[in-house]
Amino acid sequence: MRILTFLHSFEPGGVERIALRMVRQWRAQNVDALLFVGRREGDMLGDVGADLDFISPPGVGPGAAKMETLWMIRTLPKVVRRTRPDVLFCAGNTYAVVAVALKVLLGRRCPPVLLKVSNDLDRHDQPWWFRPFYRLWLRIQGRYLDHFVGMETPMADEIGQCLGVSSDRVTIIPDPALSxxxxxxxxxxxxxxxxxxxxxxxxxxxxxxxxxxxxxxxxxxxxxxxxxxxxxxxxxxxxxxxxxxxxxxxxxxxxxxxxxxxxxxxxxxxxxxxxxxxxxxxxxxxxxxxxxxxxxxxxxxxxxxxxxxxxxxxxxxxxxxxxxxxxxxxxxxxxxxxxxxxxxxxxxxRRFTIENASGAYLSVLSRLCASSVSRLPTEDRWDGQPA
Structure with a gap:
């Protein structure tokens, strides 16, 4: 199984820090865990990201940091086509727009996507006029993405209600913030x-x-x-x-x-x-x-x-x-x-360790991969070798 995780950069952030640790943990378990990083910048490149091999697009312009999501949507589909991962790991809500864009741009060639819901979905802080658009955006995520992981028990109902997905598309895995x-x-x-x-x-x-x-x-x-x-x-x-x-x-x-x-x-x-x-x-x-x-x-x-x-x-x-x-x-x-x-x-x-979460994530990703392959026509199935 080949997993591709995609991040904006090595700029500090809880979602990014945990994702980098997860990639490192999977590789230690001999999992083929690819990492795409939109920009080769950020303080975490020198600590939690140190010595991690990653893919990054060439020719990043000076405006990439300000429009990094659009930059990823432009460059990431080519990487997915070239590396042919079995499944995509979307490390947090920030990256959901990239994941949905991949589903639209790649169509049936897009691998299944697992989204880790990393932030509150209720978002009571938002102005009243924006809430209908936000709720619609959540439903779009539920329509296009394949499976969702919540980080604590109450998130199961939250994800089901806000994204409009059935319980069989939601798994609770305590957030692997510790070891x-x-x-x-x-x-x-x-x-x-x-x-x-x-x-x-x-x-x-x-x-x-x-x-x-x-x-x-x-x-x-x-x-x-x-x-x-x-x-x-x-x-x-x-x-x-x-x-x-x-x-x-x-x-x-x-x-x-x-x-x-x-x-x-x-x-x-x-x-x-x-x-x-x-x-x-x-x-x-x-x-x-x-x-x-x-x-x-x-x-x-x-x-x-x-x-x-x-x-x-x-x-x-x-x-x-x-x-x-x-x-x-x-x-x-x-x-x-x-x-x-x-x-x-x-x-x-002790409930929130990467040692506990790593295997749980791999189990969900494996099921997604197997389900996706079983639905593909024979000519579209990957033999395990990169293109």
Whole structure:
């Protein structure tokens, strides 16, 4: 079985990081896992993407980064025709438009597509006038793509309702954001307990984009934190300058630090006391899983149907309404650094390992491949050799 995974670039992103790890894991299991990357750019090329062979189109122009989805739609069909994969792995919602375009452009020559639903499908943040078009787009995905993977149990109903697909086209595979060795390292490397009288050490790990709503977090921190508390924001993105200015405007310099990109942000979590997440929407945030592995209490917005299940319906963290600054500030004020249930958080983290997910994904992909081949006329079946 030949699997082709396609990504925009090596720019930091949770979907991309997990996809690169999955490709690496499949290759370690002797799976023929191809990787297409639209642009040879991004910080992850030097860490999680290091030494991974990949296909990239030649002659990428200076405007490719701004129109990378159109660039992929233009270049990827040729790669599919040349490499003849048995199945396509669409690593997240961001890439659904590329997958649908491939189905349209290649017709019956397009391999079956497995879409990992990586983000909230309800999207209550969208303006009312756009919602009918968005719902139509979801139904188009359900019409054209072959199978869907949700990352946590509540996503089964979410995918069925929003995409209009039957339950036999949906599989739940806990998001492979962790590995068994990573969990062991995080548990073993937890920093010294916070000294009495020293402020709580809050941490956020996110790309600095509107989706993550870090401005809400900074304002809520200013309202709810104690004078000796600190907040470290790990990550980079287009909103960094604006957020740094907001920090200055609120008089929080020295208490709120923007640390920039980190090659392995999970490794830094044991040095902190509490994870904050303020997103407008998410799927199953990898950083929440990493915080569970590190044993941190979590304060987060209720930004997807899966969040309550992830946090054990209140046993592993505190959820507040999306966009509610006052509620987030109150949760920040009351959280205790030592409040996490060690055994429950560890058990929850162990569900989300790449070792567990890899075989589950391969099983679904194999079924898709077998079903597709059985429907093809004899002259269209591939003998396993690239064209």
């Amino acid at each position: 068994r060795p990573l969990i062991e390292r995080l548990r073993a490397s937890r920093g010294a307990a916070r000294a009495e009288g020293v402020g709580r050490r809050f941490v956020c790990v996110a790309r600095l984009t509107p989706q993550k709503n870090i401005a809400l977090m900074v304002r809520a921190f200013g309202r709810g934190a104690r004078p000796d508390d600190t907040l470290t924001v790990i990550g980079d993105g287009p909103e960094r300058a604006k957020l740094e200015q907001l920090t200055r405007d609120l008089g929080l310099e020295g208490r709120v630090t923007f640390a920039g990109y980190a090659s392995e942000p999970a490794a830094l979590l044991p040095s902190f006391d509490v994870l904050l997440l303020s997103s407008n929407y998410e799927g199953v945030p990898a950083v929440v899983l990493e915080a569970l592995a590190a044993g941190l209490p979590i304060v987060a917005t209720d930004c997807s149907r899966s969040m309550a299940t992830l946090l054990g319906h209140g046993a592993l963290g505190d959820l507040v309404p999306v966009g509610n600054e006052a509620a987030l500030a109150e949760a920040i004020a009351r959280v205790r650094p030592s409040s996490q249930d060690e055994h429950l958080s560890l058990a929850q983290a």
